[in-house]
Amino acid sequence: MTSLQIIFLATAAATLISSLMVVTARNLVHAALWLIVSLFTVAVLFVLLEAGFLAAVQVVLYIGAIAILIIFAIMLTRRVMQDTGPQTNRQWWLSALIAAALLAALIFTLSQVQYPLSTAGVPDDSLRTLGRALVDPNQYMLPFEVASVLLLVALIGSIVVAGDRK
Amino acid sequence: MIPLSWYLTLAAAVFCVGLYGVLARKNAVAILMGIELMLNAVNINLVAFWHYLTPTLASGQMFAIIVFTVAAAEAAVGLALIISIYRRRNTVVAEEIDLMKW
């Protein structure tokens, strides 16, 4: 077992535990905080996968924006929902069953496949390549622009939907 | 070297956990958190695949970036919806929002 593996295992355990805590925490704010932890561990995994940019993006975007957003939403809708009482609905066992089944199926399926592993490693200028790919008309400029538009739409949409009607 | 399968297994587990969260939680925001977990799991998968299968190309990371974008947009809109529903119906319990039943 190399050190990388140990790190990985630790990170993986953290991810899993925090994810579980997210879905089982009674207090919603705790769940949100556990979510942040989970996202953070995912960023660490990205780093392990030598996708530094993505790790940064993960931290900035997910934790810095989305998780905060979620916390805002919790707070805005807090009064109604108390943290007492069961937080799961009636068919939670069915959901657990399905989740378990899916897990089993996935693991089984994924283990069957022979992956064409690449011998090359991540190049040093992968970030540059990524950057270029984003703005290159022959590569991913269009998806990039579309994504921008999507964000714009989402922005406007959420303002419209959540805005006060008075 | 960390075998690819470890990453994939982890991603699958996180995904399933997120799925459980989506299916089993009452609070709508909690459901959204579950969704975020699932998207994260997807991202892990994508990046893992990029790293182990095509590290020289940018497409793997590109895909992940798009996923980020979509997740963000969706989280925003979803939360806006939840707030709007909360304002109307004074509830955030997903089960109580069943106007579309038969």
Added chain:
Amino acid sequence: MSSELMTWLIPLPPLLAFFLIVLFTNRSKGLSHTVAIVAIAASWAMSWMIFFRTLEVEHFGQAVIENWVPWLPFGSEEVGTEALAMGVLVDPLTSVTLFFVSLTCFMIFVYSVGYGNWGKPRDLRHDLPGNPPHNGIEPLYSRFFAFLSLFAFGMLLLCVADNLVLLFVGWEIMGLCSYLLIGFWYARQYESPHQITPRQAAVKAFMTTRVGDVLMLLGIVYLYAQTGTLSFREIMYAHEGEMLTKLAATPSYIVGLSVAGLAGLLLFAGAVGKSAQFPLHMVGKYAQFPLHMWLPDAMEGPTPVSAMIHAATMVSAGVYAMIRLFPLLSAGWHHGDPLTAPMWAMAFIGAFTALFAATIAVAQNDVKKVLAYSTISQLGYMIAALGVGAYIAAAFHLVTHAFFKALLFLGSGSVIHGVEHGMHHAHAEGLDPQDMRNMGGLRAKMPLTFWTFLIGGLALAGFPFVTAGFWSKDAILGGAWEGGYVVVFVTLAATAFLTAFYTMRQISLTFLGEPRTQAAEHASESDPIFRWMLFALVVLAFFAVTAGWAGIPESFPGLGGLPHALGFTANWFHEFVGGALLEHPPAEAFDVVPLATSLVVALGGLLLGWWVYRDIRAGARDPLEAPLGPIYTLLKNKYYLDTGKYRDEATGEYRDNLYQFLFVRPTIWLSETLVSAVVDRGLIDGTLHLIGRVALRLGDIFRNYFDAPVVNGFGDLVAEVVKRFGRNFRVIQTGKVQQYLIVVMAIVIALGVVMFMPGLGR
């Protein structure tokens, strides 16, 4: 104008008059009678022209006037005849018939002008249409002349016809006209419901002539089937009567009868009807027994009609047809042979009818009824004459009878009008002007009527030498005697006695003695209308006297040679008419027995009648009632041989006559009970109702057992299934998103397992 063309034209003027009157001149009475009289005068003129022309032809019997056109293309190859032809034929018989028919019709038309009260104003208050007029002009005056014209047309057509079909057409037209004319006063009602009204009499006449006509038609059809032709000349004269001998020799369907015999009997049956012989004397066309009943009831028609029908035309038509068909009826017979079947039937029925009707006439009180029964009796004479083979005598009597019988009828009409006149003057309404018991002493009041009536009556009785009736009656008696038919001879002689008796009775009751009622006291013939009537009477009286002299037998002692000495042919009638037959009948040898017999019976009957009835007071009973007793009642009620009811003097109730009981009641029962109730309602309606019910039932079955459950049910079932399915399934749609997702995931996992699990189908 050629004779053929003129012959075609003879029947047409009256037909034209009929249409003109009906269509155009109906409104104007004067114009109508003018049209009618001009037309009949034209026919009369043409008929007499033809007659005089035929006088000039030698052996006219062989050189007849005939002309025909092909009508239907149905010939018969084996017989050698071609297309069925319609045409006209004038042979000696036709010629003399046209002579008297046209003249009597003409006189009757002239008479009718006066009889219909021409010149009097229309009495709108008392004279309703369809009823006999009291003193105003007949309301339906024009119609009367129209019908008379049609009648004349029918008779003339029958006379000139050259084939059985055309004869039958004329026959039927006269049947129709008899119905129309007998029922001319259709609205007339009587107090007693059992006295026959004109309407009923018309129907009776028509119906019963029908009975005879059916049989006649059968005869015609049968004859056609056997011979392939209907033309008189072809059947009876062509190739020297070859067809007749063949017909006489061929046996028919009925054993014992030859074809000629059967056809003859059937044709005779038609004549039995028309000439009112027993037993259809109420009905048939020449009213012999048994189809004689119609004739007395036909007296309900106006008197000119009675004259027309019962003297000049219709009943003569029957006898004329028989005389015309004599060769067929006597096919295979020669003088001295035993009689053929039709001849035997004719002799028997004719003689019987003559006596039978004469006995009834003795007990009748209505002046017209006496004449009616007298007609029946005289027709019996003619038929009997034919039956014993006295062809010429029968034809002779036909001619003379037409003259004196028409004279008598018209005379009686004049008497009735005179008495009605008297009734009006004496204000004695409600009297029956036709009842002889209300008359008497009219000799002084209506002298011209009296003398003409007397001439006619003497002719009927057979007063010797100066009346036509004597010569013709003598010829018949001579014929019967000569052939050795003693029974027929005795019967006819007895009839002659009775004829003279009742004729004198009638004359005595009507004209002699003292008037028995006020009406008779005031009767007169001075009214202008009588002029027309008296004119006709005088003309006919002339012929009633002189017509007989055309047939004086050559062998008659004393007078036999007179015509020849005066430049005429000896026994012209015999020569002329005898030529109509293939075998010219031999002139009869004179025998004193028939002459003596006829003198005795005629003079004796006249004397007895005068002596018994010369002085009957008002209210007195008939002198015959006492000696005859119940027989008198029998005679008065016509032997009960009639339809309808008679009034039982003793009890006062009405009882059925014989035919009513035998024929009418069962027929009514049959139609009411059997056919109407059982067959019509029960069977036919029942079947229809049954079909209806079955259809309904079937429809119900289909509806309830097939349509509703299966067809409807299936449709409903599908809908029901879908509805249940939907209703049961929609619970899935809970509205809860998480539950939807669970389902989705479950299915995805399942699919994934199926798709990706190695070993399970890819």
